[in-house]
Amino acid sequence: MLSIVLLLVLAALGLLVPALTSAQTYWAWLSVGASGAAAVVLVLDWWLRRRSSPGAAGTAVVDHPVVTGDRPLPADETGSDTPGVRHDQVDLEPGEEDTDAADALVVSELTDEVRVVDERPRYHLPECVWLGSRSTFGLPVDEARRLGFTPCAVCRPDAGLSARKRAADRSEPA
Missing domain, CATH: 1.10.287 (Helix Hairpins)
Known part of the structure; x- marks a missing residue:
């Protein structure tokens, strides 16, 4: 035309x-x-x-695919080099961790560093298998949450960080 x-x-x-x-x-x-x-x-x-266009019929256009589910697949079901992630899902965005209210409250007060990937909506623990060799940068978890990032369902940072905080609180002398 x-x-x-x-x-x-x-x-x-x-x-x-x-x-x-x-x-x-x-x-x-x-x-x-x-x-x-x-x-x-x-x-x-x-x-x-x-x-x-895909968004013309009133449907939302998502610029990144989302993998549903709360937990990674076992390594024997993946078929990829990245443990816990299937071969056909290596470039897909992991789902959002289903965080309970108590963990969310604990994490909102923490300044532990989490990793984020530019132009992606999730924050991750540094050891997250989904990150692989992707270029990341660190942010305090409270700042990542304020900026609108959500927790990754693969590495479950909210559960991990809140468990670490609770364990540290229990080990401190009274």
Whole structure:
């Protein structure tokens, strides 16, 4: 469709030359008509693309696939080099950890470092198998939560961090 628009614009320019060099106005009107036809084709192309886009029917467009489930698969069922992640799911986003309210409360007060991947919605423990060799950067867990990151279902950082905190609290002398 865009090639049709290009041809119509070139025709409009070609018709504009005789309109400017001669005293006949119908060349100018033909140039305006070709420009109008190009505009109509552009609008039609936009409308057709909008109707055929995935989000047009009121469905949300997700820019990253999401793996459902709370726990990783056992290593013998995966078929990939990354333990706990199936071969066909290596690039998929892990699901969100189902964190209970008590763990969420403990984690919201912690400043332990978690790892995040740029443009991904989850935060992970540094030893998370899903991270593999992906480029990550560290954030305090309370800041990661404030920024809208959610816990990974593979490494379960909220459960792990809250368990560490509770164990540390129990080992401290009273």
